[in-house]
Amino acid sequence: MSAFNLTRAQLTAGAAAVALIGALAGYGVAYLRPPTAGPVQEAGRKVLYWYDPMVPAQRFDKPGKSPFMDMQLVPRYADEASEAAGVQIDPARLQSLGVRYATVRRTAFAEDLTAPGVLEFNGRDVAVVQARAAGFVQRVYGRAPGDVVGAGAPIADLLVPSWGGAQAEYLAVRRSGDAALEAAARQRLRLLGMPEAMIETVARSGRPRSVVTVTTPVDGAIQTLDVRQGMTVSMGQTLAQIAGLGTVWMTASVPEAQAGLVHPGAPAEVELAAFPGEAFSGRVSAVLPSAQADSRTLQARIELPNRSGRLRPGMYGTIHLDGPSRPGLVVPAEAVIRTGRRAIIMLALDDGRFQPVEVKPGREDGGLIEILAGLQEGQKIVASGQFLLDSEANLAGLQARPLAQATPPQPTTHTPALHESRGRVEALKGDQVTLSHEAVPAIGWPAMTMTFRLDPPTLAVGLKTGDQVGFAFEQRPDGPVVRRISPAGARR
Numbered sequence: 001m002s003a004f005n006l007t008r009a010q011l012t013a014g015a016a017a018v019a020l021i022g023a024l025a026g027y028g029v030a031y032l033r034p035p036t037a038g039p040v041q042e043a044g045r046k047v048l049y050w051y052d053p054m055v056p057a058q059r060f061d062k063p064g065k066s067p068f069m070d071m072q073l074v075p076r077y078a079d080e081a082s083e084a085a086g087v088q089i090d091p092a093r094l095q096s097l098g099v100r101y102a103t104v105r106r107t108a109f110a111e112d113l114t115a116p117g118v119l120e121f122n123g124r125d126v127a128v129v130q131a132r133a134a135g136f137v138q139r140v141y142g143r144a145p146g147d148v149v150g151a152g153a154p155i156a157d158l159l160v161p162s163w164g165g166a167q168a169e170y171l172a173v174r175r176s177g178d179a180a181l182e183a184a185a186r187q188r189l190r191l192l193g194m195p196e197a198m199i200e201t202v203a204r205s206g207r208p209r210s211v212v213t214v215t216t217p218v219d220g221a222i223q224t225l226d227v228r229q230g231m232t233v234s235m236g237q238t239l240a241q242i243a244g245l246g247t248v249w250m251t252a253s254v255p256e257a258q259a260g261l262v263h264p265g266a267p268a269e270v271e272l273a274a275f276p277g278e279a280f281s282g283r284v285s286a287v288l289p290s291a292q293a294d295s296r297t298l299q300a301r302i303e304l305p306n307r308s309g310r311l312r313p314g315m316y317g318t319i320h321l322d323g324p325s326r327p328g329l330v331v332p333a334e335a336v337i338r339t340g341r342r343a344i345i346m347l348a349l350d351d352g353r354f355q356p357v358e359v360k361p362g363r364e365d366g367g368l369i370e371i372l373a374g375l376q377e378g379q380k381i382v383a384s385g386q387f388l389l390d391s392e393a394n395l396a397g398l399q400a401r402p403l404a405q406a407t408p409p410q411p412t413t414h415t416p417a418l419h420e421s422r423g424r425v426e427a428l429k430g431d432q433v434t435l436s437h438e439a440v441p442a443i444g445w446p447a448m449t450m451t452f453r454l455d456p457p458t459l460a461v462g463l464k465t466g467d468q469v470g471f472a473f474e475q476r477p478d479g480p481v482v483r484r485i486s487p488a489g490a491r492r
Contacts, residue, residue: 047075102332102383104375113261113321117252119313125244127218131233132193135160140229145222153216155240156227160210167208220244248304248311252319253297262287263479265450268302272317280304333369335383346382418472425467431457452482459485
């Protein structure tokens with residue numbers, strides 16, 4: 001029995017020794033074997049470059065660990081699908097992503113401008129009321145700044161002592177019957193600042209008048225009123241300032257990038273928050289020469305008629321300018337991926353492949369965006385789901401096709417549309433002509449006076465101010481240009 005037990009003990013000890021030796025041998029083998037270096041180059045395949053799948057845009061010329069992630073670089077082989085072939089997505093995945101397509105098309109793209117603005121007084125329609133002679137304020141008529149008054153409304157009564165003696169001398173000379181002396185005395189009264197109406201009143205009544213009523217010369221709103229009862233005024237002192245309300249200005253802030261669409265004489269429509277759904281027609285009277293440094297905008301003045309007096313300075317509104325339209329390549333605006341440095345569009349290729357391409361976007365209007373470079377007419381692009389496809393391309397190390405490699409679109413020749421009208425020559429200066437022309441219904445222009453550029457300038461030969469002419473012009477981004485002009489009735 002003891003012998004049996006000894007044998008079992010010996011066997012157990014031997015098994016433990018074998019297990020220990022095996023473990024030590026395995027450790028030694030593992031210790032001596034070099035660590036795995038991740039993806040290795042396959043024999044017989046040429047490696048173009050190495051890249052990090054998480055940062056595919058960065059390429060490396062040799063293998064190793066990525067400086068961005070804790071992972072080994074992956075090789076890109078020459079016999080793999082080229083970048084021009086794009087990235088291929090399984091059709092089932094495309095359906096689940098909700099990918100929608102669109103076609104690059106050419107259409108007439110209008111340059112429309114919308115900008116905010118505020119109504120202001122017309123700075124060219126301002127009247128200043130001043131004292132014609134030194135005197136005293138005897139009476140004021142209860143006016144205040146902001147009051148709307150009509151022409152001839154009284155403001156104050158002034159007592160002018162210096163006029164009393166001059167008027168008495170005039171009446172004495174008048175009674176003498178000497179016409180020459182009377183004319184000289186009358187001229188003296190004018191030089192003293194006496195209004196002609198007051199001189200006539202003195203001549204008819206035969207009595208001196210030293211009190212004159214100061215009135216407003218125009219209809220409008222009182223902006224300043226510096227006259228009080230009992231005060232002394234000096235000659236030339238400003239008593240009031242009246243701003244006319246026959247026309248008002250809307251000063252609009254136009255983005256610097258769209259400043260080329262605005263030029264004096266262009267028709268404009270204004271919508272005011274005070275009158276929703278109602279449009280007011282006006283024209284651009286001026287574009288101020290300096291830009292606002294903080295907002296990068298230019299100030300444009302739109303002159304609006306205000307016959308009813310409904311337009312009040314300070315009202316907020318929006319201007320709409322319709323610029324000339326020109327053909328261009330357009331795609332849905334949602335199809336453009338903006339990275340901050342460039343714009344990307346996913347181009348749909350054959351066999352379910354997609355290629356990111358860099359594009360140069362232009363104007364945007366009505367959900368469409370103009371493509372200036374990078375695409376051609378008729379190409380198929382991704383309009384929805386392009387962000388997920390772009391992620392797949394990045395993971396595959398696929399670079400977007402730069403603009404330099406894009407085939408430029410073939411230029412298209414088109415004859416610009418000419419619009420004909422008749423009018424009168426108001427001014428000629430160099431290569432410009434100012435015309436008072438009839439309405440042009442084809443482009444929605446009313447009858448107005450505006451300045452055109454002549455192309456060529458020799459069209460002005462033989463023309464003079466006052467001529468009735470017939471002319472044809474075309475709309476260009478820098479303004480309307482007259483291409484034909486001749487005296488009315490002449491053969492063109």
